[in-house]
Amino acid sequence: MSDHGDFTFGHADPDRSDEVLTIPGTLTTKRPLGEWDEESLVLGIETSCDETSASVVRGGREILSNVIVSQTELHGEYGGIVPEIAARAHVEALTPAIGEALFRADLTFWDLDAIAATLGPGLIGSLLVGVAEAKSMAAVLEIPFVGVNHLEGHLYSNMLADEKAVFPALALIISGGHTMLIDCRGHGEYEILGGTIDDAAGEAFDKVARFLGLDYPGGPEIDRLSLLGDPTAVSFPRSMINEAGFDVSYSGLKTSVINHVRKLEAAGSEISIENIAASFQAAVVDIQVAKTMAAADHIAASRVLLCGGVAANSGLRSGLAGACSKAGIELFVPPMELCTDNAAMIAACGTAMLRRGIYMSLDAGPDPNLPLARGV
Numbered sequence: 001m002s003d004h005g006d007f008t009f010g011h012a013d014p015d016r017s018d019e020v021l022t023i024p025g026t027l028t029t030k031r032p033l034g035e036w037d038e039e040s041l042v043l044g045i046e047t048s049c050d051e052t053s054a055s056v057v058r059g060g061r062e063i064l065s066n067v068i069v070s071q072t073e074l075h076g077e078y079g080g081i082v083p084e085i086a087a088r089a090h091v092e093a094l095t096p097a098i099g100e101a102l103f104r105a106d107l108t109f110w111d112l113d114a115i116a117a118t119l120g121p122g123l124i125g126s127l128l129v130g131v132a133e134a135k136s137m138a139a140v141l142e143i144p145f146v147g148v149n150h151l152e153g154h155l156y157s158n159m160l161a162d163e164k165a166v167f168p169a170l171a172l173i174i175s176g177g178h179t180m181l182i183d184c185r186g187h188g189e190y191e192i193l194g195g196t197i198d199d200a201a202g203e204a205f206d207k208v209a210r211f212l213g214l215d216y217p218g219g220p221e222i223d224r225l226s227l228l229g230d231p232t233a234v235s236f237p238r239s240m241i242n243e244a245g246f247d248v249s250y251s252g253l254k255t256s257v258i259n260h261v262r263k264l265e266a267a268g269s270e271i272s273i274e275n276i277a278a279s280f281q282a283a284v285v286d287i288q289v290a291k292t293m294a295a296a297d298h299i300a301a302s303r304v305l306l307c308g309g310v311a312a313n314s315g316l317r318s319g320l321a322g323a324c325s326k327a328g329i330e331l332f333v334p335p336m337e338l339c340t341d342n343a344a345m346i347a348a349c350g351t352a353m354l355r356r357g358i359y360m361s362l363d364a365g366p367d368p369n370l371p372l373a374r375g376v
C-alpha cells in the first residue's frame with residue numbers, strides 16, 4: 001500500500017515533506033508535500049447530503065470544473081431527503097460526475113495532485129460513497145487523500161468567489177442542515193459562537209413551505225412568494241432575539257406559522273400565502289441579521305462571510321447587506337452555485353489543508369457528526 005497509510009489525521013511527518021510519490025511506468029513526479037502552489041490540481045468530491053458533486057480546482061483558487069448533480073427531484077415526492085435514496089443516487093452519479101469534472105477541466109486522473117472528499121458532517125450512507133471512491137482513487141494514483149469538514153468547506157466557497165474574502169472573519173453558514181455563526185481566526189482556527197438550538201433555518205423554510213403545500217425544497221418558493229406579500233401582515237415571534245448570546249431558535253416560529261394558518265382555516269378566513277411567506281421570512285431575517293451583527297460586534301469583525309443554501313434568500317442578503325454597510329463591515333456572498341453544496345469548496349479547503357501539511361491515512365472514515373472546531 002501507499003506510503004501515506006502511515007499518517008493519521010494531523011500534520012504530515014516533516015521528515016518526509018519532500019517525498020516524491022511515484023508509480024513506475026505511469027507517473028514520474030508528484031507535488032511534494034508542502035508545495036501546494038498555484039499549479040496544484042485537486043479533485044474535490046462532495047456527497048454529504050443530496051448533491052453529488054465533483055470539481056477540479058487549481059491552486060486552491062481557480063475552478064476548472066464544478067459538476068453538481070442534484071437529487072432534488074428524487075426526494076421531492078417525499079417532501080424531504082430520504083437517506084437511503086440519497087446514498088444510492090450518489091453511487092450512480094459519482095463516477096460519471098468525476099469523469100465529467102476531469103473532462104471539463106481537460107485533464108486525466110494522472111494529472112491530479114490530491115483528492116479531497118467530504119468526511120462529515122452529513123448522512124453516513126452518502127458520505128461513505130464519496131469517501132470510499134476518493135480513497136480508492138488516491139490509493140491507485142498514489143496521491144494524498146484529504147478528508148474535509150463540510151462546514152469548513154462552505155467557508156472556502158467565499159474565498160473561491162472573491163480573493164478579498166479572507167480570514168479573520170465572521171462566517172454565517174446557513175443551510176438546510178446548519179445555522180452557525182463562526183469566528184474564523186485563520187485557516188483551521190474556528191470558534192463556534194452560536195447556532196440554532198433546534199431547526200436549521202433552511203429546515204424551517206422547508207417545513208413551513210411543506211405545510212403551506214409548496215414544492216420541496218421550500219426555501220426558494222417562500223422567497224419567491226415573499227416578494228408578492230406584505231412582511232408586516234402577521235407579526236410572528238422573534239424568539240431569542242433579545243437574549244444574550246448568538247444562538248437562534250426556529251422551531252417555535254415554524255409552529256406559530258402553523259397555528260396561525262390553522263386558526264384562519266378554523267375561522268373560515270381568507271388565507272394569503274404570500275403574506276404568510278413574507279411575514280415568516282421577515283421574522284427569520286430579523287432574527288438572523290440581529291444575531292449576526294451582534295456576533296460581528298462581539299469579535300470586532302471587519303468581514304462577514306455568508307454561505308450555505310439559505311444565503312440565496314433575497315431578504316437575508318439585503319438585510320445583511322444593509323446592516324453590514326451601516327456598521328462599516330464588508331459582506332461577502334458567493335454566487336448561487338457556490339452557496340449550495342458543491343465540490344469546488346471541498347477541493348479549495350482540501351488544498352488549504354495540504355498547504356499546512358494535513359492529509360489523512362487511507363483508513364480515515366466518514367464521521368456523520370464531524371465537529372468543525374478541532375483546533376488543528
Ligand code: KG4
Nearest residue numbers: 175176177202217219223309310313340341
Ligand atoms: O446548502 P444547501 O444546498 O444544502 C444543505 O442543507 O447543506 O441548502 C439547502 C437549503 C434548503 O433548505 C433550501 O430550502 C434552502 O437552502 N434555500 C433557501 C433558498 N434557496 C435555498 N432558503 C431560503 N431562501 C432561498 N432563496
Ligand code: ZN
Nearest residue numbers: 175308340341
Ligand atoms: Zn452544505
